[in-house]
Amino acid sequence: MTSVAEPLTRDLALRRAFSLYPTGVVALAAEVEGAPVGMAVNSxxxxxxxxxxxxxxxxxxxRTWPQLRGVPELGMSVLGHDQEQFSRRLASREGDRFGDQAMQRAEQGALLVDGAALWLTCRPYATYDGGDHEIALYEIADVQLFDGIEPLVFHQSRYRSIVGDPPRG
Structure with missing residues (x-):
């Protein structure tokens, strides 16, 4: 059993606890007034x-969520293992988040990221109070899987890749 020298504040303890659960990294993106708007989430x-x-x-x-919450169609792209830098740009508060990242635009403005492991084109369904967050449910209108692309994973506050077992002989 490992012990910690100093007791952690509740917020720090919760951040560490929540970081133990590995998650994918999802780009939320849509065209808003003719320009791409997006953010990265792991929730x-x-x-x-x-x-x-x-x-x-x-x-x-x-500052980005208020721009995305009202769009009629939102693209959700589960980022691929080699898209860490793009995820970092999407998570930043300043600068050009999209750069030269290739994307596809769906009919109603959802933006889907090339090189992702999964594309979901979604429409708003319901929202709920989640304390310091807003929880939003989306109905999936379209799904495209890219089986050859491993997803980017966020675990213990670091980006990681999934490493599978070697093929059995």
């Missing part, structure tokens, strides 16, 4: 098959 989960629903949560302090 993403499947909710239901019928109807097909996913949930994300966004911090109330986010």
């Amino acid at each position: 993403f989960t499947s909710i239901s098959l019928e109807p097909a629903l996913v949930a994300i949560s966004a911090a109330r302090t986010s």
Whole structure:
């Protein structure tokens, strides 16, 4: 058993505890007034098959979420293992988040990131109070899987890749 020299504050203890659960990194993106708007989240989960629903949560302090919450269609791209730098740009508060990142635009403005492991084109379904976050449910309108692309993973506050077992002989 490992002990900590000083007791952790509740907030720091919770941050560390939550970081133990590995998550994927999802780019939320849409075209807003003719320009790409996006952010990275790792609070993403499947909710239901019928109807097909996913949930994300966004911090109330986010300056990007208010621009995305009202779009009719939102792109959700589970980033690929080699897209760490793009994820960092999406998570930044300043600068050009998209750079030369290739994307596809869906009919109603959802933006989907090339090189991702999964694309979901989603429409707003419901929102809920989540304390210092807003929880948003989205109905999946379209899904595209890219089986050959391993997802980017965030675990213990670091980006990681999934390493599978070697093939059995």
